[in-house]
Amino acid sequence: MSSPYNLPDAQGHFGPYGGSFVSETLVAALAELNQAYAAAQQDPAFQAEFAYELKHYVGRPSPVFHAKRWSEILGGAQIYLKREDLNHTGAHKVNNCIGQALLARRMGKPRIIAETGAGQHGVASATVAARYGMECVVYMGSEDVKRQAQNVYRMKLLGASVVPVESGSKTLKDALNEAMRDWVTNVENTFYIIGTVAGPHPYPMMVRDFQSVIGTEALVQMPEMIGRQPDYVIAAVGGGSNAMGIFYPYIPHEDVKLIGVEAAGDGLETGRHAASLSAGKPGVLHGNRTYLLQDANGQITETHSISAGLDYPGVGPEHAWLKDTGRAQYVGITDEEALDAFHKLCRLEGIIPALESSHALAYAAKLAPTLPKDKVLLVNLSGRGDKDMHTVAEKSGIKF
Numbered sequence: 001m002s003s004p005y006n007l008p009d010a011q012g013h014f015g016p017y018g019g020s021f022v023s024e025t026l027v028a029a030l031a032e033l034n035q036a037y038a039a040a041q042q043d044p045a046f047q048a049e050f051a052y053e054l055k056h057y058v059g060r061p062s063p064v065f066h067a068k069r070w071s072e073i074l075g076g077a078q079i080y081l082k083r084e085d086l087n088h089t090g091a092h093k094v095n096n097c098i099g100q101a102l103l104a105r106r107m108g109k110p111r112i113i114a115e116t117g118a119g120q121h122g123v124a125s126a127t128v129a130a131r132y133g134m135e136c137v138v139y140m141g142s143e144d145v146k147r148q149a150q151n152v153y154r155m156k157l158l159g160a161s162v163v164p165v166e167s168g169s170k171t172l173k174d175a176l177n178e179a180m181r182d183w184v185t186n187v188e189n190t191f192y193i194i195g196t197v198a199g200p201h202p203y204p205m206m207v208r209d210f211q212s213v214i215g216t217e218a219l220v221q222m223p224e225m226i227g228r229q230p231d232y233v234i235a236a237v238g239g240g241s242n243a244m245g246i247f248y249p250y251i252p253h254e255d256v257k258l259i260g261v262e263a264a265g266d267g268l269e270t271g272r273h274a275a276s277l278s279a280g281k282p283g284v285l286h287g288n289r290t291y292l293l294q295d296a297n298g299q300i301t302e303t304h305s306i307s308a309g310l311d312y313p314g315v316g317p318e319h320a321w322l323k324d325t326g327r328a329q330y331v332g333i334t335d336e337e338a339l340d341a342f343h344k345l346c347r348l349e350g351i352i353p354a355l356e357s358s359h360a361l362a363y364a365a366k367l368a369p370t371l372p373k374d375k376v377l378l379v380n381l382s383g384r385g386d387k388d389m390h391t392v393a394e395k396s397g398i399k400f
Contacts, residue, residue: 026183100210125138236261266335
């Protein structure tokens with residue numbers, strides 16, 4: 001174990017990354033949020049309610065599963081899966097949404113807004129809004145509305161309004177822009193639930209903290225299962241909340257290697273990808289400084305991934321810091337590699353993973369055969385693949 005890790009600083013910086021780059025209209029709202037979150041962190045009643053909801057509503061702790069058949073066929077290291085796909089709503093997103101909804105209620109904000117790409121964060125936000133009797137508006141790029149029609153209907157069933165965003169690339173970053181605009185206008189009665197570890201301070205810290213239940217559980221579960229911690233922890237990275245959730249508690253365990261897996265799309269060399277840590281440069285987007293995919297003039301470039309949830313041109317600032325310090329390593333996996341891992345897990349373990357999670361699985365499948373049989377990889381299986389049926393079927397030439 002190394003010295004305690006205590007980032008971000010009071011201004012929300014992780015080294016040169018993070019911070020709060022926002023219009024004056026949001027400065028007071030963020031200060032109010034920061035203050036409310038700091039108080040909630042110190043309040044045993046808030047923490048107890050959060051823990052209660054995670055257990056009785058979400059169904060935590062999520063189990064760790066040994067993918068024995070897949071490990072045997074790969075013929076190297078053993079692969080274990082942290083089963084976030086078994087949470088209520090089918091992904092890790094709900095952990096954070098419950099935390100932020102409880103905070104919104106504590107702050108007296110009856111209306112919540114959210115942005116969503118794959119639709120999982122939108123569904124989780126709509127779910128908690130229904131659970132706590134709040135109004136909910138979800139912004140979603142119109143491209144993603146088409147890709148994720150089933151999740152759009154789920155949000156409406158849960159009582160949320162879904163606003164398709166027609167600007168820009170009509171994906172996650174555009175939905176985020178619109179949600180920010182709404183928040184500026186309605187800051188008095190509205191709480192903005194950001195779904196990833198990005199945005200202005202305190203969001204990257206707050207989302208990480210709410211998601212860190214994943215890694216905190218794994219720290220206890222792995223020794224129970226194998227008598228020690230894993231050699232590698234592997235997670236998909238879009239904005240990076242599922243990865244931060246499992247990485248954060250492991251940061252002080254320096255003998256555990258952390259690997260974040262980005263969407264290499266059609267291949268890093270093609271320019272059609274969403275791998276900001278592998279191919280980006282530092283810049284400012286959505287209120288924080290981090291690695292971004294941008295052109296020579298600093299304009300944000302269009303991204304591509306088969307997975308709507310990884311289709312984002314930035315990444316959480318803490319990941320940028322972990323990359324620069326070498327504490328975590330970041331790699332790319334193409335659409336094809338992710339699809340292959342998706343099919344393998346279905347056939348070999350009877351688990352249908354989300355396309356986001358399939359990127360992490362694909363890297364584990366590459367790494368495992370290069371390692372001895374006594375090495376252990378823990379993969380964060382961040383969500384289930386029901387939402388991706390249309391996309392995968394289309395790739396296989398099947399029309400519903």
